Amino acid sequence: MNDSSNITPMRPPPPKKPLFDVRDPKQQAFLVYGLMVTAFGINWAGNQFVNWIGLGLGVAALAIAASKRDEGPFWARSHFEFALRTIIIGAVAWTIVSIIGIIPILGWLIAWIFKPVVMIWVVVRSAVGFLRASETKVIENPVTWLI
Numbered sequence: 001m002n003d004s005s006n007i008t009p010m011r012p013p014p015p016k017k018p019l020f021d022v023r024d025p026k027q028q029a030f031l032v033y034g035l036m037v038t039a040f041g042i043n044w045a046g047n048q049f050v051n052w053i054g055l056g057l058g059v060a061a062l063a064i065a066a067s068k069r070d071e072g073p074f075w076a077r078s079h080f081e082f083a084l085r086t087i088i089i090g091a092v093a094w095t096i097v098s099i100i101g102i103i104p105i106l107g108w109l110i111a112w113i114f115k116p117v118v119m120i121w122v123v124v125r126s127a128v129g130f131l132r133a134s135e136t137k138v139i140e141n142p143v144t145w146l147i
Contacts, residue, residue: 025068025072025073025075025076025079026076026133026134026136028064028068028072028076028080029076029079029080029083029129029130029133030130030133030134031061031064032064032065032068032079032080032083033083033126033129033130033133035057035058035060035061035064036058036061036083036086036090036122036126037122037123037126038054038057039054039055039057039058039061040054040058040090040094040118040119040122040123041054041119042054042057043055043058043094044115044116044119058087058091061087062084062087062088064080065080065081065083065084065087066080066084068080069081069084074138075133075136075137075138075139078138078139078142079129079132079133079138079139079142081139081142081143082125082129082139082142083126083129085142085143085145086122086125086126086129089145090118090121090122093114093118093121094115094118097110097111097114097115097118098111101115124147125147128147
């Protein structure tokens with residue numbers, strides 16, 4: 001009995017998803033948040049030679065967030081606006097604290113206290129954005145200084 005209709009055809013395996021898909025807005029938001037935290041972390045823990053790497057990563061996060069904030073679904077646009085404001089406000093605060101840190105003794109103390117504060121602020125905002133992006137939820141008020 002050679003019944004060829006009883007043979008189950010072999011299906012090709014489903015295509016593998018790439019580790020990082022450049023077109024996926026969720027992964028783009030993850031990239032921006034990761035670059036932002038890494039940039040501020042390098043500038044906080046690094047020295048004057050390594051800080052250039054942190055600056056480059058921050059500029060990359062800024063460029064991605066600025067270029068993507070007007071495209072994609074609404075929830076992704078709110079994340080890019082949120083990340084853009086986090087980068088800009090964090091960089092301005094970091095620069096002001098660094099300039100104050102040039103002043104001997106009192107400036108060093110102020111910089112020693114407020115640089116970690118700025119770093120924690122950036123990390124908390126990035127973590128909140130990362131968690132909301134993982135659930136594809138919108139940032140309710142992306143223009144605020146708070147979370």
